[in-house]
Amino acid sequence: MSSFSRHSYRFSALAIAIALLAGCAAQPAAQPTPAEPSPEAVDCAATKCAALTFDDGPGKFTDRLLDELGAQHTPATFFVLGKNVKKHPEALERMVQEGHQIGSHTFDHKDLTTLTAEGIEQEVQWTEEAIEEAAGVRPAILRPPYGSHGAVYDRLVPYPLVLWDVDTMDWQHHDPKKTVEIAMEEVSPGSIILMHDIHESSVQAVPQLVEELRQAGYTLVTVEQLFSGTEFKDSKAYDKRSMPHSQ
Numbered sequence: 001m002s003s004f005s006r007h008s009y010r011f012s013a014l015a016i017a018i019a020l021l022a023g024c025a026a027q028p029a030a031q032p033t034p035a036e037p038s039p040e041a042v043d044c045a046a047t048k049c050a051a052l053t054f055d056d057g058p059g060k061f062t063d064r065l066l067d068e069l070g071a072q073h074t075p076a077t078f079f080v081l082g083k084n085v086k087k088h089p090e091a092l093e094r095m096v097q098e099g100h101q102i103g104s105h106t107f108d109h110k111d112l113t114t115l116t117a118e119g120i121e122q123e124v125q126w127t128e129e130a131i132e133e134a135a136g137v138r139p140a141i142l143r144p145p146y147g148s149h150g151a152v153y154d155r156l157v158p159y160p161l162v163l164w165d166v167d168t169m170d171w172q173h174h175d176p177k178k179t180v181e182i183a184m185e186e187v188s189p190g191s192i193i194l195m196h197d198i199h200e201s202s203v204q205a206v207p208q209l210v211e212e213l214r215q216a217g218y219t220l221v222t223v224e225q226l227f228s229g230t231e232f233k234d235s236k237a238y239d240k241r242s243m244p245h246s247q
């Protein structure tokens with residue numbers, strides 16, 4: 001229900017914007033609308049960036065996480081399981097509407113290195129279809145379950161494989177405070193931070209984590225934004241943005 005009203009709001013806002021633009025053609029400059037920085041506006045080569053990533057959902061806490069991220073104007077990246085997308089398609093719609101990135105985490109969390117070529121192809125394809133059906137977008141990145149991959153298997157994945165360099169171990173300790181502590185201890189410019197939105201304790205850690213990362217000077221971005229302007233190739237694995245450091 002809330003996703004519907006948000007949707008209509010976005011549409012009316014867009015309609016008003018178009019009307020304003022059209023109406024203002026013959027008039028002096030239109031009022032600039034304050035907006036979130038666009039993806040192009042963030043230059044992670046010059047700014048300390050980090051990407052929050054959430055795996056294994058969507059689940060019953062994902063909506064709450066989206067509320068928290070929205071309240072803090074924070075984009076994130078969700079590596080979703082195709083089978084969970086089928087259960088919570090509305091969460092995917094919200095992710096897209098609210099400026100988050102969606103990546104594939106396979107259909108049912110299979111270790112890619114145990115599959116045949118055909119098996120990998122199916123996991124990729126089924127998940128792509130589920131995401132497209134739910135949200136009208138295709139994933140452009142994949143995180144292999146368990147971080148398990150290898151050159152032979154990576155070649156069969158038609159997207160960049162996105163790993164992580166900061167593992168909060170949230171799934172193991174279920175302690176929001178510890179999640180924040182580990183992330184803050186291990187984060188560095190270009191970091192990809194791993195969390196799981198299927199655990200309530202991970203969602204509870206987010207407001208504090210975002211606040212502390214911002215205080216430490218980090219701009220939070222999606223994975224796509226993190227790698228913008230740098231090498232990011234299909235079938236290759238990345239665990240953080242390597243920074244050509246100029247600062």
Ligand SMILES: [Zn+2]
Nearest residue numbers: 055056145146
């Ligand atoms: Zn996983």
